[in-house]
């Protein structure tokens with residue numbers, strides 16, 4: 458288990474001090490795929506670097522399996538970094554070494570004999586689907602293939618935790634999905650705990666079970682991905698879960714009332730609620746926006762509905778929220 462406790466980080470800059478992380482508290486269970494999401498500058502990289510002490514927290518601690526890693530000496534820290542490994546947006550491969558030699562590198566540093574290192578590296582290249590590229594140089598590989606080599610290298614020392622810092626941000630959507638699916642496979646097959654740093658909600662949706670939302674160095678919300686999708690509380694979470702909502706609402710005429718309706722189970726997603734609202738209550742809703750997707754195997758839908766006045770909006774809100782699995786919230790008040 459990884460426990461980040463009351464962690465703060467302050468940097469000294471030419472203009473004084475800058476607090477990049479403020480009292481962060483996060484627990485990640487063994488075998489979890491945990492996402493940390495936030496906008497650029499939110500403090501994601503700083504936080505992930507504090508986990509393996511590449512960055513020293515100014516306050517608070519990181520406890521891994523009961524050990525406060527801030528108290529470790531140099532040699533123990535090196536050991537820690539073999540069991541908590543990392544992949545990056547830019548892959549960070551050694552360009553003068555073949556793929557095989559890249560994967561052998563951490564094993565050589567660990568004092569593993571050449572023959573044994575080669576055997577293990579070949580097994581790992583097979584695991585990531587790149588047996589045929591063992592003798593190729595990274596420059597000959599696509600971005601997705603380079604990230605696969607980086608993953609094989611990160612697995613060489615049999616880590617317990619894999620930290621992924623924007624590992625798919627440089628990749629196209631299809632390659633992103635294939636890398637995420639590889640990471641999920643590794644998590645399931647090898648039982649490795651994964652922490653994913655990203656600015657993309659789609660990455661969180663695709664593979665994370667839990668998520669923390671970071672804004673200006675603070676965790677503003679955290680929990681099960683399904684839970685946060687169905688009822689985000691903070692403005693930052695709403696922004697991530699309902700992107701583009703402001704533009705949709707901004708197109709409204711002055712005086713209209715807008716409800717956001719979130720469907721968070723398959724039963725409610727399959728019920729023709731808007732038709733029922735019209736038939737049973739005589740309330741006609743104008744659909745501004747609608748989407749459905751599957752998050753963690755659960756059907757999840759979102760709609761923005763507009764109503765001409767407060768009375769019909771209130772009636773619709775009462776009717777819709779009386780159904781299980783539905784959350785209704787007003788998006789803009791009359792006159793805003």
Ligand SMILES: Nc1ncnc2c1ncn2[C@@H]1O[C@H](COP(=O)(O)OP(=O)(O)OP(=O)(O)O)[C@@H](O)[C@H]1O
Pocket residue numbers: 468469470475477495496497498499500501502503504656
């Ligand atoms: N060594 C440093 N010295 C001073 N300020 C720093 C240092 N490292 C990071 N910061 C500042 O801390 C804040 C958080 O940076 P960080 O790289 O952790 O954010 P991020 O969420 O990972 O952003 P991005 O997604 O753009 O990489 C930024 O304002 C950054 O300028």
